[in-house]
Amino acid sequence: MKIVVIGGSGLVGSRVVARLAEHGHEAIAASPNSGVNTVIGQGLAEVLAGAQVVVDVSNSPSLEDEAALEFFTTSTRNLLAAEQPAGVGHHLALSVVGTERLQGSGYLRAKLAQEKLIKESAIPYSIVHATQFFEFFKSIADAATGGATVRLSPALIQPIAADAVADAVARTAVGEPINGTIEIAGPEQFGLDELVRKGLRFRGDPRQVVADPEARYYGARLEERVLLPGADARILDPRFDDWLVQTAPPT
Numbered sequence: 001m002k003i004v005v006i007g008g009s010g011l012v013g014s015r016v017v018a019r020l021a022e023h024g025h026e027a028i029a030a031s032p033n034s035g036v037n038t039v040i041g042q043g044l045a046e047v048l049a050g051a052q053v054v055v056d057v058s059n060s061p062s063l064e065d066e067a068a069l070e071f072f073t074t075s076t077r078n079l080l081a082a083e084q085p086a087g088v089g090h091h092l093a094l095s096v097v098g099t100e101r102l103q104g105s106g107y108l109r110a111k112l113a114q115e116k117l118i119k120e121s122a123i124p125y126s127i128v129h130a131t132q133f134f135e136f137f138k139s140i141a142d143a144a145t146g147g148a149t150v151r152l153s154p155a156l157i158q159p160i161a162a163d164a165v166a167d168a169v170a171r172t173a174v175g176e177p178i179n180g181t182i183e184i185a186g187p188e189q190f191g192l193d194e195l196v197r198k199g200l201r202f203r204g205d206p207r208q209v210v211a212d213p214e215a216r217y218y219g220a221r222l223e224e225r226v227l228l229p230g231a232d233a234r235i236l237d238p239r240f241d242d243w244l245v246q247t248a249p250p251t
C-alpha cells in the first residue's frame with residue numbers, strides 16, 4: 001500500500017515509516033523538511049496521488065494555545081480536503097488519552113478540534129489515543145521547573161514508549177478504518193511526579209521533584225485518574241525502567 005505519513009520525520013512518525021517499510025509498504029515521510037506543509041497546503045496533492053492511507057502524526061511547532069489550535073485545525077482541514085480527490089480511503093490520526101476530559105488545556109482543545117474535523121469528514125478514519133510518551137518526561141520536567149524545583153501533579157499516568165506507539169499506529173494504518181477511537185498505554189501506572197523523579201534521577205539530573213496537586217499540566221488541573229486509559233485500552237511493553245536502561249545505560 002502507499003501510505004503517506006504526515007509528520008514522518010518526527011519522534012513517532014519516523015518509527016511508523018520504518019515499520020511500514022519493513023512490512024513492504026510504500027511509506028512516504030511527508031513534512032516541511034521534505035516539501036510538504038499541511039498548514040499552507042504545499043506539496044499535498046502531489047504526495048497524496050495514489051495513496052490509500054494517510055497517517056497524521058504531525059505536531060504543532062508551538063504548543064501555545066492559539067498556535068496549536070490554528071495548526072491542528074488548518075492542517076487537518078487542508079489534509080482532509082486533499083484526501084478526497086486523491087481517493088484516500090483511511091485517515092489515521094494520533095491523539096491523546098483523556099483529550100475530551102482535559103479541556104482546561106489549550107493544547108488538548110486543539111487536539112479535540114482536530115478529532116472533530118476528522119469525525120465530521122466523509123473519509124473513513126481511525127483515531128489512536130496514546131498516553132504520554134516515555135520520551136516526553138524531560139519536557140514535562142522542563143515545563144514545570146522553577147529554579148531547581150519541578151512542581152508536578154501526583155495524578156496517575158500510564159505512559160508508553162514511542163516505539164510501542166509506532167507499532168500500534170502502523171498496525172492500525174494497514175487495517176480497516178474503525179471509524180472510532182482505540183486507546184493504547186504502557187504497562188504501569190505512576191504518579192506524574194514519581195515518573196519524572198525516576199527519570200531525572202536515572203539521568204543524573206539534580207532537580208528536586210515536588211508533588212503539588214494544584215500544579216497545572218499544559219494549563220489543566222489534573223484529577224487523580226483523568227490521564228488514565230479505559231479498561232479496553234491495549235497495554236504495550238516495555239516498562240519504564242527497562243526503557244530507561246535501553247535508551248541511556250548508566251556509564
Ligand SMILES: NC(=O)c1ccc[n+]([C@@H]2O[C@H](COP(=O)([O-])OP(=O)(O)OC[C@H]3O[C@@H](n4cnc5c(N)ncnc54)[C@H](OP(=O)(O)O)[C@@H]3O)[C@@H](O)[C@H]2O)c1
Nearest residue numbers: 007009010011012031032033037038058059095130132133
Ligand atoms: N508527546 C506525547 O506524550 C503524546 C501523547 C499522545 C499523543 N501525542 C501526539 O503524537 C503526535 C506526534 O508527536 P511527536 O512527538 O512524534 O511529534 P514531533 O516529534 O514533534 O514531530 C512533529 C512532526 O510534525 C511535522 N510538522 C510540523 N509542522 C508541519 C506542517 N506544517 N506540515 C506537515 N508536517 C509538519 C514535523 O516536520 P519537520 O520535521 O519537517 O519540521 C515533524 O515531522 C502529536 O500529534 C501529539 O499530539 C503525543
